[in-house]
Amino acid sequence: MSxxxxxxxxxxxxxxxxxxxxAEVLDGEHxxxxxxxxxxxxxxxxxxxxxxxxxxxxxxxxxxxxxxxVATDKRAKRYDPNAHQPHHHLVCAQCGAIRxxxxxxxxxxxxxxxxxxxxxxxxxxxxxxGTCPNxxxx
Amino acid sequence: MSxxxxxxxxxxxxxxxxxxxxAEVLDGEHxxxxxxxxxxxxxxxxxxxxxxxxxxxxxxxxxxxxxxxVATDKRAKRYDPNAHQPHHHLVCAQCGAIRxxxxxxxxxxxxxxxxxxxxxxxxxxxxxxGTCPNxxxx
DNA sequence: ATCCTACAATGGACAATGTCTAAGTCAAGC
DNA sequence: GCTTGACTTAGACATTGTCCATTGTAGGAT
Numbered sequence: 507m508s509x510x511x512x513x514x515x516x517x518x519x520x521x522x523x524x525x526x527x528x529a530e531v532l533d534g535e536h537x538x539x540x541x542x543x544x545x546x547x548x549x550x551x552x553x554x555x556x557x558x559x560x561x562x563x564x565x566x567x568x569x570x571x572x573x574x575x576v577a578t579d580k581r582a583k584r585y586d587p588n589a590h591q592p593h594h595h596l597v598c599a600q601c602g603a604i605r606x607x608x609x610x611x612x613x614x615x616x617x618x619x620x621x622x623x624x625x626x627x628x629x630x631x632x633x634x635x636g637t638c639p640n641x642x643x644x
Numbered sequence: 645m646s647x648x649x650x651x652x653x654x655x656x657x658x659x660x661x662x663x664x665x666x667a668e669v670l671d672g673e674h675x676x677x678x679x680x681x682x683x684x685x686x687x688x689x690x691x692x693x694x695x696x697x698x699x700x701x702x703x704x705x706x707x708x709x710x711x712x713x714v715a716t717d718k719r720a721k722r723y724d725p726n727a728h729q730p731h732h733h734l735v736c737a738q739c740g741a742i743r744x745x746x747x748x749x750x751x752x753x754x755x756x757x758x759x760x761x762x763x764x765x766x767x768x769x770x771x772x773x774g775t776c777p778n779x780x781x782x
Numbered sequence: 783a784t785c786c787t788a789c790a791a792t793g794g795a796c797a798a799t800g801t802c803t804a805a806g807t808c809a810a811g812c
Numbered sequence: 813g814c815t816t817g818a819c820t821t822a823g824a825c826a827t828t829g830t831c832c833a834t835t836g837t838a839g840g841a842t
């Protein structure tokens with residue numbers, strides 16, 4: 507995590523309390539938070555931090571490739587701090603819980619040229635959906 | 645089209661002008677429209693249709709499995725009328741254009757039991773990202 | 783053909799999420 | 813310790829989606 511702060515400083519980031527707090531929140535829990543959840547936790551550490559700043563900072567982290575945006579199906583985007591190890595997601599259709607998963611094989615290779623329509627394909631995101639043990643029990 | 649309307653009637657749907665219009669809009673263009681885009685086109689055919697009705701109808705079509713919700717990464721969900729042939733999506737990161745694609749292989753089989761965490765996995769959605777020919781040219 | 787009634791549509795308020803701006807603040811280099 | 817431009821703030825605004833009370837109507841019953 508100081509890793510993260512180091513990398514950011516190296517990229518010319520001005521280090522402010524707000525940015526540090528956002529980075530800490532993301533790094534602290536390896537869950538997938540929405541922007542407003544990040545904001546709520548950030549307020550816990552730095553009460554006067556504003557929502558706009560959290561949104562801005564998250565956007566910057568995403569452009570820098572330090573954090574991934576995940577669009578599962580909920581309304582809000584979620585932010586995934588685990589950006590440096592490729593992985594995919596398993597989502598509970600009922601409660602929305604998200605787990606990181608690592609399927610075997612390379613889905614990118616499964617898309618033949620004839621199905622690429624002239625796109626240069628750079629990335630693939632796989633979302634498995636199902637029911638988690640908790641919801642299945644209920 | 646009439647296929648769709650037939651199926652819906654068979655399922656006990658009450659056939660109203662509004663529902664017919666929404667079905668027509670979805671069936672008419674095999675693109676992936678947002679709810680508000682569907683509404684806009686529906687208004688063209690039936691000016692007094694309300695936004696709530698379009699949202700309701702889309703929700704019903706989704707529960708019936710006639711239409712798929714697609715969460716690519718834009719803010720709004722998109723609706724995919726091509727629900728009866730399994731397929732995935734190729735999205736242009738710049739302009740947001742979406743194409744249906746058919747990768748080879750079965751990604752569901754690529755998720756080993758050890759990576760399922762007790763979930764019963766029922767579905768998988770694959771989103772390829774890249775740059776479309778138009779945006780690459782620009 | 784007309785009536786009934788449950789189901790559907792309406793519109794407008796509300797909620798959730800995200801974006802923008804103008805003005806104030808501060809980190810970091812000098 | 814200054815200065816400066818990047819950063820933050822608060823809140824207005826925009827977009828997307830949901831809810832509810834009221835009104836309308838499709839389709840079966842008569």
